[in-house]
Amino acid sequence: MKVRMQLFPGMYNGLADCGKKIMATEGFGAFFQGLQAGLMRQAVFGTLRIAFFDYGQQHLTLTKGEKNITLLDRIVLGMGSGALAMCIANPTDVVKVRFQAEVKSSDPNAKPRYNNALHAFKVIYQEEGMRGFYQSLAPNLLRNSVMNAVELASYSQIKFMCTKGNGPMGIFDEGIKLHLFASSITGVLAVIFGSPFDVTKSRVMNGKMVDGVKVQYSSIGECVREIKAESGMKGFYKGFNANCQRLVSWNVVMFVLREQILTVMRGPARH
Numbered sequence: 001m002k003v004r005m006q007l008f009p010g011m012y013n014g015l016a017d018c019g020k021k022i023m024a025t026e027g028f029g030a031f032f033q034g035l036q037a038g039l040m041r042q043a044v045f046g047t048l049r050i051a052f053f054d055y056g057q058q059h060l061t062l063t064k065g066e067k068n069i070t071l072l073d074r075i076v077l078g079m080g081s082g083a084l085a086m087c088i089a090n091p092t093d094v095v096k097v098r099f100q101a102e103v104k105s106s107d108p109n110a111k112p113r114y115n116n117a118l119h120a121f122k123v124i125y126q127e128e129g130m131r132g133f134y135q136s137l138a139p140n141l142l143r144n145s146v147m148n149a150v151e152l153a154s155y156s157q158i159k160f161m162c163t164k165g166n167g168p169m170g171i172f173d174e175g176i177k178l179h180l181f182a183s184s185i186t187g188v189l190a191v192i193f194g195s196p197f198d199v200t201k202s203r204v205m206n207g208k209m210v211d212g213v214k215v216q217y218s219s220i221g222e223c224v225r226e227i228k229a230e231s232g233m234k235g236f237y238k239g240f241n242a243n244c245q246r247l248v249s250w251n252v253v254m255f256v257l258r259e260q261i262l263t264v265m266r267g268p269a270r271h
Helices: 002-007 015-026 028-032 035-064 071-101 117-128 130-134 137-162 176-206 220-237 240-266
Strands: 208-210 213-215
Touching: 002 015, 002 071, 002 176, 002 240, 015 028, 015 240, 035 071, 035 117, 035 137, 071 117, 071 130, 071 137, 071 176, 117 130, 137 176, 137 220, 137 240, 176 220, 176 240
Parallel strands: none
Antiparallel strands: 208 213
């Protein structure tokens, strides 16, 4: 729903209307378009961005000490790890957005652009070459480096500041309540700071319509100018509600499960 609202401004009157129209015209299965590509994207990008960030943070902990790591340190680590991970995962993101952007035709005989994720990779490569997988790399790097920095840096910072014994803001013991609080705030911050980059990224990946034919934007600047001309600054926050619900729930699940997994892997002696 977030991608649809970003790509088709004016088609939906809010999140509920978007869900209702998709359900009425395309059925329940439309909500899971691109699931294969989405899982592939998260398996690659989600794994690498956290691994790169944690590795850098562990290095800083050993060299500076945990209490001497600054918010700026975490922001730099978050931007670097997000950009590096996306350089590897960008093709999976392109395929995911292409699937989610496709509105099913009312014609029962009409064939979709792609049958599945592997077919999408094949078609994009045949029609557009490797460039097709990286045409949106620049806005995607901006979007994911910013959002990764906000998510990982703010979670680490909020968690550290809100843990008892780490200063006047220490209100939680280490545990599930701390993780839920920090991850929820992190999700909201990620949407606030990342939405303009997210909207631009989705539009560039999907292309634009010219005389009924979908073509690529000539540059990020062209895409930004078109969004601003259509809706002004609020155009960069299309799908904000859907994006907020998506990212808050995503961050809660990701960080809470990650903390539980780390606790188990470290064992009772190190907990």
